[in-house]
Amino acid sequence: MVPVAVGLTAAAATTTTTKATMRIPLLSKIQRHSLQVRGYASPLVDEDSSLSHELDIPKQVHQLVNPSNYSKINLARDISQSARLEKRDIGEKMEGAIRTEKDAVHRRLDDLLDRELMPKDNPAEADLVAFLEGYHSIGSTLGCIKVLRKMRECDITPTPPQYAMVLNLACGKYQVRTIYTVAEEMRLAGLEDTNENYESFFNSLLTCLGNCNQSEMAYAVYTEMRERGLTPRHQGSHSIIVSLAKIGEIDLALQILQESVGSSITFDWKTYMGILVNASFYMHHKAYKLAFDQLTTVFGVQLTKGDYDYGLSIASKAGDYKLATSILESLGRLGYPIREREYEALFDSLIVSxxxxxxxxxxxxxxxxxxxxxxxxxxxxxxxxxxxxxxxxxxxxxxxxxxxxxxxxxxxxxxxxxxxxxxxxxxxxxxxxxxxxxxxxxxxxxxxxxxxxxxxxxxxxxxxxxxxxxxxxxxxxxxxxxxxxxPTKEIYELMIRVSLKQFNYEDAFVYLESMKAQKMAPGWPTYASIVRRCANVRDPRAKVALDEMRELGYTVTSALENYVAFNYKSGKGAYGDNDDGSDMPEHSWSGKADKDKTATLKDILGADAFKL
Structure with a gap:
């Protein structure tokens, strides 16, 4: 009969006042108030306005933040029906509805707090604690801070566990500013600066800074904790180790890991996986090997193929053939094919060692x-x-x-x-x-x-x-x-470069002509070497080489042109007075190959040129 009573319209309630009034007691006060929180504007809910006067404040807060099972079931049913009608994902719909309901609860808590406690100079401590726990249950750090300030103004000092409750909530939401605000409230409230009172603050701050990738600040907090004699908790140590590894401070992360293990802190596979991933990125051999041994031997974690490939690269560069062998054995057990590059990594590690x-x-x-x-x-x-x-x-x-x-x-x-x-x-x-x-x-x-x-x-x-x-x-x-x-193109180009380093570099043009006679075009670096060598002695053939580079479609950079212009000047050059190179010595090079001549090296240099 409960759904029937909830579904009555205003007209039906007016015409059947007696029946409706008789059905009101069938709904408990908690159910009616939870329906009111969800936004139902039913006369059956609205006409009972005496709830806040009948119950004390802690119970009202409890009812607001803890809806009845009936309310939860009814909400889930409505959401599932709405999701099917709108053809939307029920999870997304449920998430939005829960968020909306939390906002409604937050507004009602604010209204209740402003109406019942804020105007009072000496509210009851139990009432303030109830609001603090209520805001914490709905995940409102702002509401918690508001209650803490009211408690301080009323000369009520919260206990360290209550501060720790708010700090942990802010830590889970990555709210660094809120953590500092709570610490300031602790100081203003006159809480004694002892390790027992501030241990939760430091651990929450360390965890939050690490999760927010504020590695430098997290390390400063960690250092202060060590100076105070405080031992970071597992979550704080995990967050700072991973955050330091992300920015490449892997040696420092390993140091903190060793200190934490020495303090009897046990880490799970997630910490070592974070070290392994970042050690792979920064090619850190010591960190990768430590994480690899822990993950595969202690935790039995199956890594991805990419993790193994990074490990082989690290092992090959560090000369750790034992690590390379372990990785190859793991790949074989997992059924991955061992290809040439995996064997090459093992060979490289053996060569380095x-x-x-x-x-x-x-x-x-x-x-x-x-x-x-x-x-x-x-x-x-x-x-x-x-x-x-x-x-x-x-x-x-x-x-x-x-x-x-x-x-x-x-x-x-x-x-x-x-x-x-x-x-x-x-x-x-x-x-x-x-x-x-x-x-x-x-x-x-x-x-x-x-x-x-x-x-x-x-x-x-x-x-x-x-x-x-x-x-x-x-x-x-x-x-x-x-x-x-x-001879290949590479052989010709190597001989040209060797000849260009001689005092008399005329043989370079002999090899160049022979190369072009074999229908081989020198590469850009070879032409650039010719241009620079000629420009160094103001040889006019530098300009000829530049022109031929343009004919072949090579890019003539401004740096190369400026180099020629700076070294080669008009006037008496190394080979005469004429700029066109007409006074070149014997074996001169015009920059144009004779198309009718198919010369070889032996034809140009003679049969006895290469006798040993």
């Missing part, structure tokens, strides 16, 4: 399965061998001996790409004579064929060592006469 034999075994096994046959796999080997040029020859010798020992069990390791990496390491360390000698010795001794990458690596080193033209010409001659390899 100077485990030559094990590293070569890994590469040999990779090649037996079809992986690791390109020079890209050995790029870390070259980088580590050339990191300290003074030690390159010794490290190359050690790596070579380790390769020979490994080749007895894994023959696939002794091939062209591995020897190329060793030769390239010597060449890049400006040991081109030693690189040329080792190239002749190693390839012939083991009957391994040289390829074009072998010569490109050696010529690259010649270009770095202030243009070692002698070794460069020997290398080119061996490529043409011994191995019968056709």
């Amino acid at each position: 100077k485990k030559w034999e094990t590293a070569f075994k890994v590469v040999g096994n990779m090649r037996q399965t079809g992986y690791g046959k390109t020079s890209r796999t050995l790029r870390t080997l070259v980088r580590e061998l050339t990191a300290k040029p003074a030690q390159t020859e010794r490290l190359v010798a050690e790596a070579y001996e380790a390769m020979l020992e490994t080749s007895s069990t894994v023959p696939a390791i002794l091939d062209t790409s591995t020897l190329n990496a060793l030769v390239l390491s010597l060449a890049l360390s400006v040991r081109v004579e030693a690189a040329f000698t080792r190239m002749n010795e190693w390839f012939d001794k083991h009957s391994v064929k040289r390829n074009i990458e072998t010569y490109e690596g050696l010529l690259t080193g010649c270009g770095k060592s202030k243009g070692n033209k002698t070794v460069a010409e020997k290398t080119l001659g061996m490529m043409l006469d011994v191995d019968k390899l056709e």
Whole structure:
């Protein structure tokens, strides 16, 4: 009969006054007041206005913030029906209705507080405490602050647990300003500045600042807590550790983690996951390894493929082959395919830690399965061998001996790409004579064929060592006469750059003409090198090179043009008085290739040019 009474219209209530009056007692005061809070303008609810006079203030507050089960059920039914009619998500509809009802309760609490307690000079402490708990139950920090101020004005000192209740509420809402306001109320109320009274304040402030990513302020609060002898709680320690890790202060986060663990604070997997994610972003080896061990060994958390990939990158750079092995084992257990780049990470970690034999075994096994046959796999080997040029020859010798020992069990390791990496390491360390000698010795001794990458690596080193033209010409001659390899575009460009570093750089134009005769166009860097070299000595061919760059569609930057204009001036230049280059010496270059002539290097330089 309750829904019937609630559903009566005003007209029905007027004509059947006696029946309606008889049905009013069927609704309890709590139910009618909860319906009034929800905004129902029913005469059956409105005509009973004696509720606030019949009940004391704590009970009224309790009824406002704790609706009856009937009210909750009726509200849920109305919302579900409305959501179906409007074809909206019932969760979204319910959330909006709950928020609206909380706002209505908040307004009624404010009205009740302003009407019953604010005008009084000495309200009852129980009434104020009831309002404080009521505002806390609906999540209103502003209402709590209002009650705390009223209590202070009435010389009623709230207890530390009551302050802690408001502080925890503000912490959950990330309201830093409210936390400071509560602390000010604590000071004005004369609360003694002791660790017991202010422990909740510091912990709430620490947690809130950490969750709001105010890492610097959170660390200042943490430092003050340590000076006071206070131990941060689990939530506060978790928030500051994660917030510091987010801004890259991972070492500091690890320090706080160790201090917290030493204070018998136990962290769950979420803390270590926060450390692992940020350690992956900042490539921090120590933090990643700690978090990885805790997550996989202690908590048994299954990481994502991206987390494992970051871990392999970190392990390869740090030389932690044990971590790389653990990650590969985890990937295998989870059913992920182990591809070439995962094996390369293990190889890189072994190379960084100077485990030559094990590293070569890994590469040999990779090649037996079809992986690791390109020079890209050995790029870390070259980088580590050339990191300290003074030690390159010794490290190359050690790596070579380790390769020979490994080749007895894994023959696939002794091939062209591995020897190329060793030769390239010597060449890049400006040991081109030693690189040329080792190239002749190693390839012939083991009957391994040289390829074009072998010569490109050696010529690259010649270009770095202030243009070692002698070794460069020997290398080119061996490529043409011994191995019968056709020079590529890269070979021509390397020879041009080597020649440009000589005092007499005319051979650069010889290689350029031969290159164009083979219908190869030099790249922009090569042309730029020619322009700068000619401009340095006011060679008019700098302008010719600029014109040819424009014909090929290359961008002539203003910096390059200004460089030519600054160095090249009209007047008597390095090659005569004429600006058009008519007084150029023998082997002059006009900038235009002879289309009718298909010259090769041997045709231009002669058959005996590259004799060793």
